[in-house]
Amino acid sequence: MTLRISIVGAGITGATIARALADAGFSCEVYDQRDHVAGNCHTTFDEKANCFKHEYGPHIFHTNNSRVLNFTKRFCSFLPYKHEVKSLFSDKIFSLPINLHTINQYFGQCFNPIEAKAFIETLGKKNINPEDSFEAFVLHNLGEDLYQAFFKNYTTKQWGVSPDQIPASVIKRLPIRYNYDSNYFHHTTQGLPELGYTDMVEKMLNDPLIVCELGKKISFSDVYEKSDLVFWSGPIEEVFQYDEGALPYRTLDFTDTYLDGDAQGCPVMNFADADVSATRRTQHNYFRSTNDTKPIEMSLVTDEFSRQWEHGDVQYYPVHLNSSNDVLESYQRRAATLSKLHLCGRLGRFRYIDMDVAIADALQLSDRVIQEVL
Ligand code: UDP
Numbered sequence: 001m002t003l004r005i006s007i008v009g010a011g012i013t014g015a016t017i018a019r020a021l022a023d024a025g026f027s028c029e030v031y032d033q034r035d036h037v038a039g040n041c042h043t044t045f046d047e048k049a050n051c052f053k054h055e056y057g058p059h060i061f062h063t064n065n066s067r068v069l070n071f072t073k074r075f076c077s078f079l080p081y082k083h084e085v086k087s088l089f090s091d092k093i094f095s096l097p098i099n100l101h102t103i104n105q106y107f108g109q110c111f112n113p114i115e116a117k118a119f120i121e122t123l124g125k126k127n128i129n130p131e132d133s134f135e136a137f138v139l140h141n142l143g144e145d146l147y148q149a150f151f152k153n154y155t156t157k158q159w160g161v162s163p164d165q166i167p168a169s170v171i172k173r174l175p176i177r178y179n180y181d182s183n184y185f186h187h188t189t190q191g192l193p194e195l196g197y198t199d200m201v202e203k204m205l206n207d208p209l210i211v212c213e214l215g216k217k218i219s220f221s222d223v224y225e226k227s228d229l230v231f232w233s234g235p236i237e238e239v240f241q242y243d244e245g246a247l248p249y250r251t252l253d254f255t256d257t258y259l260d261g262d263a264q265g266c267p268v269m270n271f272a273d274a275d276v277s278a279t280r281r282t283q284h285n286y287f288r289s290t291n292d293t294k295p296i297e298m299s300l301v302t303d304e305f306s307r308q309w310e311h312g313d314v315q316y317y318p319v320h321l322n323s324s325n326d327v328l329e330s331y332q333r334r335a336a337t338l339s340k341l342h343l344c345g346r347l348g349r350f351r352y353i354d355m356d357v358a359i360a361d362a363l364q365l366s367d368r369v370i371q372e373v374l
Helices: 012-023 066-073 100-107 113-123 134-142 144-159 168-173 197-205 220-226 322-336 355-373
Strands: 005-008 028-032 043-046 051-054 061-063 078-080 085-089 092-096 189-193 210-214 229-232 249-260 268-271 280-283 298-308 341-343
Touching: 005 012, 005 220, 012 028, 012 197, 012 210, 012 355, 043 197, 051 298, 061 066, 061 355, 066 355, 085 144, 092 100, 092 144, 100 113, 100 144, 113 134, 113 144, 134 144, 134 168, 144 168, 144 268, 144 298, 189 197, 220 229, 229 355, 322 341
Parallel strands: 005 028, 005 229, 028 210, 085 268, 229 341
Antiparallel strands: 043 051, 061 189, 078 189, 085 092, 249 298, 268 280, 280 298
């Protein structure tokens, strides 16, 4: 018997599952309500600025996972890339993530790594349990001054709640360094698909066993009824028509501007002041090989503003609040009783994850399901 397999969402999760299933000989149908694949990684080529534009905010591929890397490399060549982020605070530009340069700049010192480490040790509030929250983690490790300058305002703007309400896992994404390494990520591999993420995901889905329907919103009940297996990477609440309410998300608004010449000098500038409403500015021209030194004639910059998600907005960041855990757990319990359903991805599992984790999870889930049905 041929299994009827449906995958909802043609983002990085849905496309990975579709391709893993196709590789194992299963056919599937992939649906996406948007008219493009790649979900929030979607890239377009901007002729005026002569660069790829990350339509839903900056997405950098970085990983330590060789399986993920080998899988992804089948569908694109990666440009060598090192992500650089600066932070504008109180009319000064600082290096991020927090490194020796940031510490020396901020405190007006010339510390070497050993001195800087010893100094920061004296600032850290060691009586605070770093696992308690985002705020606790930063205060424990870096102390009050750096917390106030680089984390408190940015995180409050980004998440809409005080950092003492945010889990420590959110800040553990970023390294703290006692040298001048300004690489934003600590993974062994980092890169950008040469032809953009959308091309990469289109190639993942380009298999005779995969049928893709874009620009069509399919309801959970319709897809569940007609399928033997459903992989759902949409919001978990949509499975139940939001009958216990929506979970909290942040959505983003973007404002694009073209500017003559090289407007910013780096891919991302974070705005750490409370009175600047944008969280960050992305200069898309820098999404190119780090070896590419061609002068930039026309900049395309995008200011990013974070706000509470409402129905009709794009869901970007799942917000983990104690107050919404019960609802999430209830949806998850109910989903577990639907034997044909596999929740997946950032929205299906309500997790704040990077692209490589999304691919790793999707490959693992595919392995498990393939084992079960073979
Ligand atoms: N963050 C911060 N200040 C910064 C950059 C990041 O407080 O200048 C916090 C913020 O809460 C953010 C988290 O660290 O959500 C993770 O940062 P990352 O750059 O990974 O966020 P993303 O690019 O996923 O939005």
